Amino acid sequence: MPTINDVAKKAGVSKSTVSRVLNDNFSYMSETTKKNIIEAMNELNYTPNSVAQSLKKKSTQTIGIILSDISNPFWSEVLKGVQSECTRSGYTLMVSSSEENAEVEEENVLTLKNKQVDGLIINTTGENTKLFDNLIKEKYPFVFLDRFTDELKTDTVVVDNISGSKRSMQYLIDQGHTKIGILAYPPENRSPRIDRLKGYKEALEENNIPINEDFIKICDPVRGSGIEATKELLCSSNDKPTAIFSTNTLLNLEILMGVKRVELNVPNDVSVIGYDDYPWVPLLDPPLSTVAQPAYEMGMKAAILIIKRMNRKRQIKPKMVQLEPELIIRDSCKSLEI
Incomplete structure (x- = not known):
């Protein structure tokens, strides 16, 4: 393996001058000297010792x-x-x-x-x-x-998850929906989950729509829990939501699967808005409305x-x-x- 001494010898400079190039310190150095050193390193296939450089730079x-x-x-x-x-x-x-x-x-x-x-x-x-x-x-x-x-x-x-949640809710409310369900994972200590639930409730309150706790489904963070929660919402003998708001990427798909499991149709039987957007989302049947995060x-x-x-x-x-x-x-x- 070529060493820094080999580079210095080939370039016709001192070892310290090569070291300055390795440390991006080109002060008081001519372009010719810099070029000669870089060419020498390339010709010798010289690779600096990254561990030694890290210790020296403390980075x-x-x-x-x-x-x-x-x-x-x-x-x-x-x-x-x-x-x-x-x-x-x-x-x-x-x-x-x-x-x-x-x-x-x-x-x-x-x-x-x-x-x-x-x-x-x-x-x-x-x-x-x-x-x-x-x-x-x-x-x-x-x-x-x-x-x-x-x-x-x-x-x-x-x-701004409160804003994202409120925007989706306000859109549904403007479309005439007052019975809106929501699926979320346990919010404890997770600020996005807390804020998305908060936005959901604030939107209802600001539009003088009573909050129905039966429409709020907190799902276990395991696969399939969103399907079961959706089925519970749509098969209830009491009031059923006309729309569902999803607060998570994985829940988006499980809600759509849950609707199919009870042989209902999106959006004719229930409207759905999801969270997060991907290139494949417009390809869903129907294409899913979503809150897209940057x-x-x-x-x-x-x-x-x-x-x-x-x-x-x-x-x-x-x-x-x-x-x-x-x-x-x-x-x-x-x-x-x-």
């Missing part, structure tokens, strides 16, 4: 990201945004998943820290307040993504924030970036207005 040029549920297709688009900004800024990305488990989340945080990542982007379970409070006290850089905790003041990137932008903004935080020599006030969702209307909702 691994690596960012860790911890997601709560990597199986959710929403995160693939978020990761594209994070990766794009990391690549542009010269950082490597390490990805892990907590599987919505607080203990696993803590293990991931400690493991990535031990691997000397320069900072973390975290879609938190919301159950490790003490852990993150300690990181803040240590001045270790991290950014919360999609979810936040009120007790912790740190850089955060979120979507997933790519979320990832990109989170990467920008953590890189800025890592490169600051002095502490700055934490920043909250809140992005707006978009309501996309397709064919899954029926107007009841005559």
Whole structure:
């Protein structure tokens, strides 16, 4: 393997001059010298020792990201945004998943820290307040993504979920729907779930529509629970909703499956609005109306924030970036207005 000494000899310069090029320090260096060194490295196929460089710079040029549920297709688009900004800024990305488990989340945080990542982007379970409070006290850089905790003041990137929920509800109400069901996963410590339920209730209250607790279905976070909840809503002997609002990507499909299981039709028998949008959503039968989150932008903004935080020599006030969702209307909702 060629060494830095080999490069210096071939380029006709000192070892320290080669080292300056490796560290992007070109002050007081002619373009000819810089060009000769780079050509020598290319000809020798010289690769710098990344471990030694990391120890010298006290930086691994690596960012860790911890997601709560990597199986959710929403995160693939978020990761594209994070990766794009990391690549542009010269950082490597390490990805892990907590599987919505607080203990696993803590293990991931400690493991990535031990691997000397320069900072973390975290879609938190919301159950490790003490852990993150300690990181803040240590001045270790991290950014919360999609979810936040009120007790912790740190850089955060979120979507206005109250707004997204209220927009979808207001659209249904404007179409004449007053009996609207909602499916959600348990909201405890998960800010998006809390805010989407809050938006649902606020929209009803602002339109003087009584909240029917029987229309609110909190589903177990396991596959198939949304199907059963939908069947319960639509097979009730009491009032049945004329519309259903989904608060999660995976629940979108389970609601549509549940409607089919009871041999009803969307939108003729029940209207449906989902959450999150993907290229395949317009291909559903019928094409599903959804609240679209700017997933790519979320990832990109989170990467920008953590890189800025890592490169600051002095502490700055934490920043909250809140992005707006978009309501996309397709064919899954029926107007009841005559």
